[in-house]
Amino acid sequence: MSRQLPEHDPAASPAAHRSGRALRADARRNRERVLQTAQQLFAQEGLSVSLDEIARRAGVGPGTVHRHFPSKEALYLAVSIDQLERLVAEAAALAAGEDPAAVFTLLSRMMANGAENSTVKSALTAAEFDLRTAAPDVAADLTGYVTELLDRARTAGLVRADVTPGEVMALVAGAFAAIQHAEAQTDPARAARIGGIILDGIRAGSR
Structure with a gap:
């Protein structure tokens, strides 16, 4: 009917x-x-x-x-997910281009974003929130773009042949801690220098 x-x-x-x-x-x-x-x-x-x-x-x-x-915690989480979604959009734009070194651009941006939002990320960690659990699709998309751009750079001979996406993501997480330890969260130039030193370790010929 x-x-x-x-x-x-x-x-x-x-x-x-x-x-x-x-x-x-x-x-x-x-x-x-x-x-x-x-x-x-x-x-x-x-x-x-x-x-x-x-x-x-x-x-x-x-x-x-x-x-x-x-709640404040809900806002912390939303801010972090919003920043993650913006990174995914930047990653998609880089993947659509042809720059073989785009992976370094993306990883540098990820490190800078982590430094800019370190306070919120620390609050989420203290509250036992994990973005990979809270926003699994977005986190997976970002990891997927890192993998794609890393493969492109490897094909061009720009990164070490033995480096894996998981290791790269671990280095980015480590960069957050290094920047925070150096109290460089509010100093973009210093944070970028620390990130650059870390990224030098995955470049071809760095061993």
Whole structure:
């Protein structure tokens, strides 16, 4: 039996659909604004900044922040996943190109991102959150692009023949710790130098 529609359904009107799409678009923009603001404030001022202050700086109401992120931990996780998704987008763009050394560009960006978000990552670790578990598809996509770009660099003779994607990902994680140990999180040039020294170890002829 076919479902009979009511004689007049305002929600089914073109205007209502346009309004719903606009509302969803506004909600997405507000969420993105909150995430970007939170990431900046966490990096600049630490984790003690309140959700209400993040809302004020983002130009949205406190209710908007609390609706999307009911706790500080939920916001930490969302910020980290958002940054991971941005890295995947950058990786996809690099994979679409033809630069044989693109893997070094991606790994450098990953290290810089880790340094910029080290405070949030530390909070997630303390709360026993693992991004590979919380966002397995995104993490797998990033690892896949690293593998693809590493293979390209290996074919071009730019990286050691024996280095594996797992080892490269471990080096990136180690770079986060090295940058933090050197207290270089807020010094992009120094963080980049430390990352560069680490990456030199996977270049062809480095043994």
